[in-house]
Amino acid sequence: MxxxxxxxxxxxxxxxxxxxxxxxxxxxxxxxxxxxxxxxxxxxxxxxxxxxxxxxxxxxxxxxxxxxxxxxxxxxxxxxxxxxxxxxxxxxxxxxxxxxxxxxxxxxxVNPLPGEEEWLGSGVSYCATCDGMFFKGKRMAVIGGSEDAVEEADFLADLGEVIYFQERKHAIDKLAPAIQRVDEKPVSIRRGDGHMVVVTDKGEHTVDGVFVLRPAxxxxxxxxxxxxxxxxxxxxxxxxxxxxxxxxxxxxxxxxxxxxxxxxxxxxxxxxxxxxxxxxx
Ligand SMILES: Cc1cc2nc3c(=O)[nH]c(=O)nc-3n(C[C@H](O)[C@H](O)[C@H](O)COP(=O)(O)OP(=O)(O)OC[C@H]3O[C@@H](n4cnc5c(N)ncnc54)[C@H](O)[C@@H]3O)c2cc1C
CATH class of the missing domain: 3.50.50.60 (FAD/NAD(P)-binding domain)
Known part of the structure; x- marks a missing residue:
């Protein structure tokens, strides 16, 4: 203590x-x-x-x-x-x-995305190191809020397929080549039938897990x-x-x-x- x-x-x-x-x-x-x-x-x-x-x-x-x-x-x-x-x-x-x-x-x-807090711990995570292994071999979305998210996304890319969204613009040149960069703005997160959905200003992306990696x-x-x-x-x-x-x-x-x-x-x-x-x- x-x-x-x-x-x-x-x-x-x-x-x-x-x-x-x-x-x-x-x-x-x-x-x-x-x-x-x-x-x-x-x-x-x-x-x-x-x-x-x-x-x-x-x-x-x-x-x-x-x-x-x-x-x-x-x-x-x-x-x-x-x-x-x-x-x-x-x-x-x-x-x-x-x-x-x-x-x-x-x-x-921080303004959480609609759905983010609702699904925290059951499809949404704030920590790649803590929860990455749960998504081994699966498809994950990273919503990155700063450059610090890049390293964590690279770690997740060793475990499964990763797509990367920038919540705020930051340097992403160190993202692993296997990671798909999606130039769309995430607007909400929802749960579909056994999967998670990242809704953006241009469409929807189905994944198994969503990592929201912000510095706050x-x-x-x-x-x-x-x-x-x-x-x-x-x-x-x-x-x-x-x-x-x-x-x-x-x-x-x-x-x-x-x-x-x-x-x-x-x-x-x-x-x-x-x-x-x-x-x-
Ligand atoms: C461009 C710029 C120029 C400035 N120029 C001046 C100046 O000339 N003179 C002056 O007096 N002041 C200036 N300031 C303001 C000054 O920098 C701030 O007032 C001061 O740094 C505030 O200190 P702080 O400790 O409150 O917050 P910060 O210094 O912002 O520290 C916040 C800390 O909290 C951490 N943190 C946040 N959330 C979490 C979390 N959930 N878990 C763990 N850690 C967390 C952050 O990582 C960081 O370590 C300037 C600020 C900026 C941005």
Missing amino acids: LDLIVIGGGVAGCSAAITARMRNLETLVIYAGGGALEKTQKIYNYPGVPAVSGPELLEKLRDHAESLGADMLHALVTKVLPMGQSFSVLANNEVYEAKAVMLCCGTAR VALTQLLPEVATDKGHLLVDQDLMTNVPGVFAAGDMVGNPLQAAKAAGEGTIAAISVAQYLRKLG
């Missing part, structure tokens, strides 16, 4: 992990990708680090968190389950447990209990959400979307977690 699981390894998540470790909390950071910083060429207003590139700042933040003993895991979190006074966090089909959770997932917004998960899927307002998480002054033990920091909490603000909130939220855990006993 960990003290804290931080979901997101950007500025807010790393900052939270740094302060959590200074408070001696057993901390795991689970991150799916580089977040906003990875797309930022140069930041000129981050205190103490003038004219730093986004990826360089990200590396410094992660090294700092790790050097203080935070564990970093590269994986997509698909579910947070409140379990009374603790939480189960599902990432890549493994379950991690902690007394508190912090959401630092940035601005990545809809909040309605991740933690539906959490309250939002106009797309941002609602938090109190300690940065705790309406779910006791679930905290949030950074762009998820709202404007201004700035790195220094995300770092500050990560620190505040980590101190709040320490106080919350002390009260919990």
Whole structure:
């Protein structure tokens, strides 16, 4: 049982992990990708680090968190389950447990396709490594949301036949030659007679399984209990959400979307977690 699981390894998540470790909390950071910083060429207003590139700042933040003993895991979190006074966090089909959770997932917004959540676990999967073997020798559709999906599609192509849709434009030059690229926009997923159907703007494609591989998960899927307002998480002054033990920091909490603000909130939220855990006993 960990003290804290931080979901997101950007500025807010790393900052939270740094302060959590200074408070001696057993901390795991689970991150799916580089977040906003990875797309930022140069930041000129981050205190103490003038004219730093986004990826360089990200590396410094992660090294700092790790050097203080935070564990970093590269994986997509698909579910947070409140379990009374603790939480189960599902990432890549493994379950991690902690007394508190912090959401630092940035601005990545996901609008699930109609039918996607309905058939999740029975024809739709978010994880190629976890579920690929169930479709060995079968026909699969990959709906890719970012370049990270390409590697997973290549893995699936070793198991069976794969057709690839781009939900958002991204580089696909590393797709295995055997994978069929379909230049159509997926609009929904439904179940047919013993198979799945990807409905696009131009037609329908029948497959055995559908892998939706995005770098983020809809909040309605991740933690539906959490309250939002106009797309941002609602938090109190300690940065705790309406779910006791679930905290949030950074762009998820709202404007201004700035790195220094995300770092500050990560620190505040980590101190709040320490106080919350002390009260919990
Ligand atoms: C092009 C651009 C330029 C910018 N320029 C500036 C600037 O000059 N100055 C400035 O202060 N700010 C700037 N910003 C904004 C700044 O980068 C953000 O405010 C800051 O990075 C937010 O930090 P965050 O930790 O909240 O989110 P992010 O840094 O976006 O981190 C989110 C993290 O959550 C992870 N994640 C999301 N969902 C999941 C999940 N389900 N499971 C696991 N991990 C998940 C992501 O992979 C990522 O690691 C810029 C942003 C952009 C895009």
